[in-house]
Amino acid sequence: MNQTMQSVDGTPPRWNRKEAEAIYGMPFNDLLFLAQTIHRQNFDRNRVQLSRLLSIKTGGCPEDCGYCSQSAHY
Numbered sequence: 001m002n003q004t005m006q007s008v009d010g011t012p013p014r015w016n017r018k019e020a021e022a023i024y025g026m027p028f029n030d031l032l033f034l035a036q037t038i039h040r041q042n043f044d045r046n047r048v049q050l051s052r053l054l055s056i057k058t059g060g061c062p063e064d065c066g067y068c069s070q071s072a073h074y
Helices: 017-024 028-042 050-058
Strands: none
Touching: none
């Protein structure tokens, strides 16, 4: 699993079964570090999307998920 996490044209990579199993079998902290590294390559490392946090706090999520108490339609 020494493949870069993004292909040359910007599309997500396609992994074979062995590579996918290697990711699945990673220790949690290593997986978390890898996810953070990829996130930092694509987004501002210190910015949090506040609109999502606001929706969680207020229960005003616009999605219509019948199973979720945060939904505005519930």
